Amino acid sequence: MSKEYKKMDVALLHLTNKKVILKLIKDNVQISRSALSKKSGLTPPTITRLVDELMHVDQLVESIGLGDSSGGRPPLIVKLKNENNYLIGIDLGATYIRGCLVDLNANFVSEMQVSTELEKGFESIVEKLVKIVEKFQKRKNPDDKIWGVGLGVAGLVNSETGIIESSPDFGWTNIDLGKELDKRLDLPFFYDNSTRLMALGELNMGIRENQKNFAIINMGYGIASGLVVEGILLKGYSGFAGEFGHISVDTDSEVQCKCGMYGCLEALASGHRITSLGKAAVENNESELLKELARGDKELITAELVALAALQNDPASLKIYNDVAEYLCKGIGVISNLLNPETVYIGGGVSLNGNLLFDLIESKKNKYLLPSSAKVKILPATHGDQATAIGAVALVLDKMMNLELTNPKN
Template structure:
C-alpha cells in the first residue's frame, strides 16, 4: 500500500508512471536499450536504469543481447519477458466458450474452445466455463508462472466498476456478477468487458494497431458491436456503454433489431443481414451453388457458407457481400467523420468476408467520408480472426499490468 505521506505518495506515483511508460515503449517497439528507452521516453538515464533494475528482478523484462554498434560501447537490449506471468482470456459467445492461457507477451500456451447450446441454462454454461478457466490456471501454475489475472469478454453491456454483465440480449442473460464470483473462486484479479471493447484492446496490444493511437474496431458476431480507442485508451463513455455502433439508426422504418428498435446499422450489415440477403435471393429463384453447399436446407446458411460460395465465383454470394459492403462503408464513413481514426478494423464475420467487403468499403468511404479525416485512414481485417475477443480478454489483464505495474 502506498504511504499516506504526500511526498512519498507522489514519489510512488511518479515511479509507477515512469514504469508504465517504459513498459509501454517496450510493448510497442520491441527490444530497446536503456539509452534507447531514455531517448524515447524523455526520462534520464539513471531513472531508466533504476526502473529496469526492478523490472528485471520481477522478471517483467529480460536482457536479449547487445545492440549492434558502429562505434562506442554497445548497449544491452531489453524486451518484455514471457516469464513475467500468465493470463487467462475467456470469451462467452452465443454458441461457444473459448479460453486461452498466454504468457506475459501473449504467446499462447494452451487453448480450448467448446460448443455451447443457447438453450442451456446460464448456470450450466457458466459452470463449464469455470472448469476451463480452472484448467488453464492449473497449467499456468504447473509451469511456475504467477497468475496475473483472468479477462472475460461478453456480448453485452458491462458495469465496469462492479465487473457485472448487466444485459446480454443475444445470450438472454442479465445481472451476472462475474468479477465477484470469479475473484472468490480463482483468487485472481478478474476483468470483465464488452466483447467488442476487448477485441479492440487486443488489436491495439497484439495486432495490427500496435502503434496506432486512435482506432475503431467493428465486431460482428450475432450482432455488430464497436470498440473505440482514443489516444491509446478505450473510450467507454460517461456510463461505460459507448461503442454500441451497431445500434446507430440508419433506417427508421427498417428491419426490427434484437434491441427492439427498427433500422439499426447491424440489421443491414451484420451476419444476419448477410444471410438474409442470400436467403431472399434463393427464395426468389436465383441460381446459386449455396443450396448444394447446405443440402438445400437454407437454415444452415451462415457467413462461412456465403464466403465459400463467393470464393467459388457464386454471383448470389458475391452480390450479397457487395451490397453489404456499401452499407458498411456508409456507416464507417460516419465513424470516420466523427472520430477521425487512424485505423478501422473489421472483426468477426466481417473479417472472414473481408476479401469481398474491403474493396467496396474502401470505395464507399472515399465517396462519403470527408477528405481530411480519411487521408490517414487504413481499413483492415483483424489479425486475430475468430480469436479476436479472447485475445482481447488477455489484453484486459496486460493493460492493467502495464498501467499499474506490479512493483
C-alpha cells in the first residue's frame, strides 16, 4: 500500500468518525464525552480530539459544563452549538414564496412571506428569492452565522444536475435555477422538489421522533406525496417516486388531468380543481355565499374561499369538499393498504383550512382501509404552511451534519 493511499485512508476514517460523533451529539441533545466513547466504541483520547475539533474548528458543538461524577473526574457534557448558528429555508410555491430563518433545532427566528407573482416571470422570482435571503442576512447579529440556504421548488428537480426539468405550476422546462442563484447569493444553497422536502422535514424535524413509516401528501395547486419506508425517503428508479396525484380514483371520469390521463386524483381533488368547481358553482348560481365572498367576481375565487364558504355550511361548497375528501380517502386507502404507514400527514395550501378536510376524511376513510391498515393516523403536516421551508432547512442541516459545509465567515 502506498504511503499516500494510507494517508488518505486515515483522513477518511477521521472524517467518518467525526460525523458519527456529531450525529450522536445531535441525537442525544446533550451527552458526555465518556458516553460518546461508549456509544461509538472509539477510545477516550480519540473522542477528546474529535470533540475538540468539532468545538474549536468546526464550531458546531459547545461544552455546557461538567456533569455529576460517580467517583473520578466529572464528565464534560457537550451539545450542538445552537446559538449563533442558523439556516435559511425557502418554499418557492406558485402562490407564495415563504422563507424562514431557524436555529439548528428548527426554532424559528424569523419568517417572511411574499406573493410569487408568477406572471412577472423567472427573473422577478429569482430577484424575490435573493431579496428574502439578503433580508435574513441583515437581521443577524455580528456573531451569528448562516450556514446555507435550502429551497423547495414545485416540480421535477433532477437531484444530480439541479435542473428543474419541468414545473407545470411555473410553466418552466429545463430551468437552471442554480446558475442564476450562483451569481447572486454568497451562501451555499441546495434545492429539491417541495414535496420531497416536506417529507424530509417531517422525518428529521417533525413532531414525532424516529418515525420510520409515514407518507406526506402535499395538497396544493397539484397533488404529490413523499413516502418514507423503514426510515428511507423513497426515490424510485428515476427519482420520481411519489406521484400520488396521478393514481386513478375514478375510472369513469371525464375530467382529463394535465398528464393526459382521466380520473387522476390531482384532476379531481387539487386546489386547482376546487377553484374551478367553485367558479362553476357561482356561474351556475348555485352559491350566493361564495359569490358574496368573491365580491361578485368569480375570478377571485380560490380553494381557500370555497373552504370558507363550506365552513359556513354553504351546500355547494360543502359538496365540493365532500367529493374532494372522498377521492382523497380512496388515495389514502391505496397508500395505507400498500405501505402500512403509521401516519399519513397532509400539508399544502388545501390542508390549511382548519379541520374541514380532516373531519371529512375521518368520516370516510374506513371505507377504503383494510382492517390491518385502519390504525393509520391522518394528521396535518407538523409545520403547517412552513412544512416545505422546514424541509428545505432539513436539507441544509443534513449537509451540515455530513460536514459538507465549510464554516461560514461571520
